[in-house]
Amino acid sequence: MSRLINQQILLKNYPIAEPQESDFALVETELPELGESEILNRTIYLSLDPYIRGRMSDRASYATPAELGKVMVGSTVSQVVKSNHPKFSVGDFVVGYDGWQSYGISKGETLRKLDPNQVPLSYALGITGMPGMTAYFALLDIGKPKAGETVVVSAASGAVGAVVGQIAKIKGCRAVGIVGSEEKCKYVVDELGFDACINRKTQDLSAALKATCPHGIDVYVDHTAGPILEAVLQQINLGARIPLVGLISQYNAEKLPPGPNLMPLLVKRALIRGVLVGDYQERHAEFIKDVSLWLQAGKLKYREDIVQGLEAAPSAFIGLLQGKNFGKLIVQVSDDPTKK
Amino acid sequence: MSRLINQQILLKNYPIAEPQESDFALVETELPELGESEILNRTIYLSLDPYIRGRMSDRASYATPAELGKVMVGSTVSQVVKSNHPKFSVGDFVVGYDGWQSYGISKGETLRKLDPNQVPLSYALGITGMPGMTAYFALLDIGKPKAGETVVVSAASGAVGAVVGQIAKIKGCRAVGIVGSEEKCKYVVDELGFDACINRKTQDLSAALKATCPHGIDVYVDHTAGPILEAVLQQINLGARIPLVGLISQYNAEKLPPGPNLMPLLVKRALIRGVLVGDYQERHAEFIKDVSLWLQAGKLKYREDIVQGLEAAPSAFIGLLQGKNFGKLIVQVSDDPTKK
Incomplete structure (x- = not known):
């Protein structure tokens, strides 16, 4: 043969x-x-x-x-x-x-x-293969959508995006897509059952996100990492989750775009998460207990940079932003009667 | 009176x-x-x-x-x-x-x-107040450091950074600081007990991170969100965690720097996390079960964009990156005997 x-x-x-x-x-x-x-x-x-x-x-x-x-x-x-x-x-x-x-x-x-x-x-x-599985776990395992929340997905008529939005609907969420043509917009809403879809080529993305996500954005499954991510970030809700599944905006880029390049997050399945201490007020005791023990045991050292007089605050603050302080910057406004 | x-x-x-x-x-x-x-x-x-x-x-x-x-x-x-x-x-x-x-x-x-x-x-x-508490929860609750891992922190001699590094040491991690002067470097290593410290004003940050983090970076407590974050991202390990506690690099900026502005992540305590489907291989059955049921129930719709012939692959692929496909893009290379 x-x-x-x-x-x-x-x-x-x-x-x-x-x-x-x-x-x-x-x-x-x-x-x-x-x-x-x-x-x-x-x-x-x-x-x-x-x-x-x-x-x-x-x-x-x-x-x-x-x-x-x-x-x-x-x-x-x-x-x-x-x-x-x-x-x-x-x-x-x-x-x-x-x-x-x-x-x-x-x-x-x-x-x-x-x-x-x-x-x-x-x-x-597609749907029962790698793209479908990406959509399933990105949305459910990282996005963790709860009924009533708003889920936005870019490339919404694509192999991953279409599944993200439909599963979001199955889970009782509002699903909003972002696509690049009127025809895709119609398909996403009329055929796939998304609640709304934005044509990023003809609509102002920020205004359209505001209009289609009146309660803000809880989950954004991101395929692009460029200006679309930037626009979505402006309208995320407290505790929003952004599974990053692609960086289409920079695959073809001759030079990487400026600003932090998020590719390593995808490559390493890593996470960036904002932290504000105010969210931990009810766990204050836990913190004080550990830190007091560590201070007493000499395991924690602490250095202060104390400047004298309220009038010194502006220049000290200006220096702080330039990294001129050395240790925790404090202004002594009046006498401390506990110090001899 | x-x-x-x-x-x-x-x-x-x-x-x-x-x-x-x-x-x-x-x-x-x-x-x-x-x-x-x-x-x-x-x-x-x-x-x-x-x-x-x-x-x-x-x-x-x-x-x-x-x-x-x-x-x-x-x-x-x-x-x-x-x-x-x-x-x-x-x-x-x-x-x-x-x-x-x-x-x-x-x-x-x-x-x-x-x-x-x-x-x-x-x-x-400071240490028993808001900055100390920020350090404690950012590192332990979001960073989740495990003994033996490498923890990097910027502004390492500051009120938050100094506590992050010391708690990292208490938890059995390698602690590496980034600061802006030789004097702060010495303090961070000699007084606070960090394993290493980088002077970002005199050292090449990427090279110094490589030298001081030979096993990569598992946790980065970020105060800056600018070029320092960019450099750290290049050397993160699989599953790295980046608690974002500040954006010093842009507080004074007249115009926001280009690229995705991460301020909303901090404001909304939101997270971006990279997702790769390969990590979910052992949960394939879970995915197939749900998706098959949803397909059968008509809850999931699926559209394919099938082009004919292997020789059509390059132009179809070029079009895909321009968003020209509509549905999952597939090349039919030879006859499908299951289709009449």
């Missing part, structure tokens, strides 16, 4: 800004003989997702960069056409990570079998 | 960038007679803290703006000199919020009595 021809799309260059067709190369290669325990899959469906742009770069992302000259990466739904593996048989449908090629060879480690009678095969790349 | 004279420092203007002495006015006023249930306090100590700069502005912050022409705000330690209040007696020492003046009149709601025999009175403005 003659060898099969494999069509492959290779990464030719790391794109500088937006990828161009010339950054890809379509080649045809002969498939090698199958080795021990190997499986040959015919690709039926290939998933295209924004995160792939992050891998077409030697900048740090949450996965190792795609290699130049190698097959572009991506999730696939395939059918097994040859198998030397005891667990996979010819005809099986599988979801895997074979990339942009018409055939993939693997040892089965990353393959999961699909039941073709449940939902269409391609769903395993 | 002649009325007492009260020295007061008023806010004259909202400063544009760094406050100037001319933004303050020192005045002397006669104190009014005490009303019913009122207490007259003689200010002994006044606390100067960076957050006050945030209130000298009509920009949104976590407290209402200080009013022009009114007494500057601030925490105070005082002694009661007259009292019409049953719970406070002449001679009592109290901590309160009387502001920048030599006498304060209050109804006692915000006053807490101090025992002068425990720790020096002024400590109630």
Whole structure:
């Protein structure tokens, strides 16, 4: 039997800004003989997702960069056409990570079998696959929406966003989407059942958020991390949760945008959370008990920078903002009768 | 008895960038007679803290703006000199919020009595007061440091930072400070017992963080939100926690710095957290069960945008990054035998 021809799309260059067709190369290669325990899959469906742009770069992302000259990466739904593996048989449908090629060879480690009678095969790349699962856990595990709260999601007609908003509705929340066209807006509201949707290309985002989120924003599932996040932040409620699932606004950026780049939060699944001491008033005793013990035991040291006289307060305060004080800055306004 | 004279420092203007002495006015006023249930306090100590700069502005912050022409705000330690209040007696020492003046009149709601025999009175403005309590809960409640982890804190010789680092040491962590002078560096290491300290004015912050945090950064208590946060983010570990307690880098800024302004996170005690679906692999069944049920019940709708042929992948992908797709973007690479 003659060898099969494999069509492959290779990464030719790391794109500088937006990828161009010339950054890809379509080649045809002969498939090698199958080795021990190997499986040959015919690709039926290939998933295209924004995160792939992050891998077409030697900048740090949450996965190792795609290699130049190698097959572009991506999730696939395939059918097994040859198998030397005891667990996979010819005809099986599988979801895997074979990339942009018409055939993939693997040892089965990353393959999961699909039941073709449940939902269409391609769903395993979307709503019952990685994007759907991202939506599910980002919203429920990090966003923790409560009935009656307002959930906003960007890229709301996309594979993740559409699921976020619909689960928000299932959980009894108000769901508001942000999209880039009128057609998508209509779809999100009329078909998916979101309460409202904002077209960021034609509407003033801040005004539209105010109008569609009259009680503020409790959860924002963010795909962008740029000006959309900035606008949403202005209208978040006390204790809001912002699961960050993508940074589309900067994937194509030639130079990273100024300001704190939040990519490491995604890469490291880390969190930034605002803290105000006023929220802990009822736990004051806990604090005083520990700190008093540590002070008495000499485990805590404390230094004060005391300036004399109320009239010295303005210049001391100006210096504080320049880092000129050394220790806790205090103004002694009048005599302390407990000090000799 | 002649009325007492009260020295007061008023806010004259909202400063544009760094406050100037001319933004303050020192005045002397006669104190009014005490009303019913009122207490007259003689200010002994006044606390100067960076957050006050945030209130000298009509920009949104976590407290209402200080009013022009009114007494500057601030925490105070005082002694009661007259009292019409049953719970406070002449001679009592109290901590309160009387502001920048030599006498304060209050109804006692915000006053807490101090025992002068425990720790020096002024400590109630620092280590046993609001800054110490901020450090305690920011580190322990949000930072959740585990023994062996690395805790970094900016403004490390300050009222909050010094306590953060010392509690980190008590909890068995590596503590690394960031400060603005050699003298503060020495103090933080030699007196407070931090493992290392970085002088951000003379050292390259990224290189110094690498050298002093060889196992990466697990907790960063952030006072600044500017370039220091940016540098720390580059070296955080998986699952890092960043309690945000201040934004010193932008308090004096004439124009807000570009990029997402994180002030709302502080104001609203909100959180941003990166999410990667890979972390939830062992909960895949939970997701599939819910989503399948919702799909069957018609509660979840799903739209695909299927392009034909592997060779169409590059242009479809380029369009995806421009938001041109509508629904989950899939490339059909070969026939799907389950579809008629």
